[in-house]
Amino acid sequence: MGNSKLIISPKTKVMQLIEAYPQLEEGLISYVPAFSKLKNPLLRKTVAKIATLQQAAVIGNVKVEDLINHLRKRVNQEPFQEADSLPYNRVQPSWFDTSLIKTELDIAKMLNEGEHPVNLVITYLNQISPDEIYKITAPFLPAPLIDKSLSLNIDHWIDQVSDELFVIYFKRRYD
Numbered sequence: 001m002g003n004s005k006l007i008i009s010p011k012t013k014v015m016q017l018i019e020a021y022p023q024l025e026e027g028l029i030s031y032v033p034a035f036s037k038l039k040n041p042l043l044r045k046t047v048a049k050i051a052t053l054q055q056a057a058v059i060g061n062v063k064v065e066d067l068i069n070h071l072r073k074r075v076n077q078e079p080f081q082e083a084d085s086l087p088y089n090r091v092q093p094s095w096f097d098t099s100l101i102k103t104e105l106d107i108a109k110m111l112n113e114g115e116h117p118v119n120l121v122i123t124y125l126n127q128i129s130p131d132e133i134y135k136i137t138a139p140f141l142p143a144p145l146i147d148k149s150l151s152l153n154i155d156h157w158i159d160q161v162s163d164e165l166f167v168i169y170f171k172r173r174y175d
Contacts, residue, residue, distance in 0.1 A: 008072050009080070010054035010064050014038070017053065021075055031070050032060030034140055034163070046116045047140075055143030058088055088146060090158050095171050100133040107138040121145050125152055125170060134170040141166050 006012065006020035014035070018025050029036050035056060037043045053071070057064035068080040103124055110117045121136065125148070128134050136142065141158065149156055149170055159167040 008053070008068055008075070008077060010052060010057075010068060012053050013049065014051045014053065014056055015044070015048040017071070018048065021071075024071055024074060027071060027074050028056070031067060032056055032062060034059050037140065042111060042114060046111070046118075047144075050118070050144045052144075055141075055147065058143045059141040088141075088143075088158060089156055090160070092159075093155065093157050093171075095155065096133070096157055096169060100131065100171070101135050101169070102128070102132040104135040104137070107136055107142060111139075117142075118145065118148075122148060122152075125149055125154055128154070128170065128172050130172045130174045132171070136168045136170070138166045138168065139164045142168065 006016065008017060008021075014028070017028070018038070025038065029038065038048055051059070053067060054064050057067045060067070065080055072078065072080060105117065105121065105124070107117045107121075110120070121142075122145075124134050136145070141160075146156055146158070146168065153173050154170050155173055156171075157169045159169070161167060
């Protein structure tokens with residue numbers, strides 16, 4: 001499929017979108033200001049390659065349908081009708097207890113040092129027991145990591161401290 005024929009959908013990767021339609025980068029950034037970080041070459045190489053537009057919408061706290069239609073309109077594609085909404089938990093769950101936090105990771109430090117945190121986070125998520133909480137601090141909502149946690153039978157809670165500080169807590173579900 002040629003780049004000019006890419007149909008923009010919630011599953012489209014951010015980097016795939018920008019490569020197919022370079023003119024949409026500014027449109028994406030204006031609609032989801034958190035994505036101004038795409039100008040950082042390191043984040044462009046890491047986050048943009050794995051983040052989908054559905055995840056970008058979550059990060060930007062906008063409806064995925066609105067984001068997709070905003071981008072589609074700019075490249076003369078038909079409007080998008082509906083999308084599955086991912087279950088991101090922003091309400092403190094009953095399982096949360098600070099005494100259960102066994103491991104913490106600041107993703108910002110890793111990114112600033114040129115490291116990609118995904119493999120390390122997935123390793124920790126695979127190792128936590130149902131009686132432990134894994135805490136991640138990030139400068140943006142790490143939607144791809146949260147999506148992966150859902151597939152690993154791990155619950156989460158997102159505590160957005162500010163526009164550029166997210167604390168995500170992960171806890172394995174009991175079988």
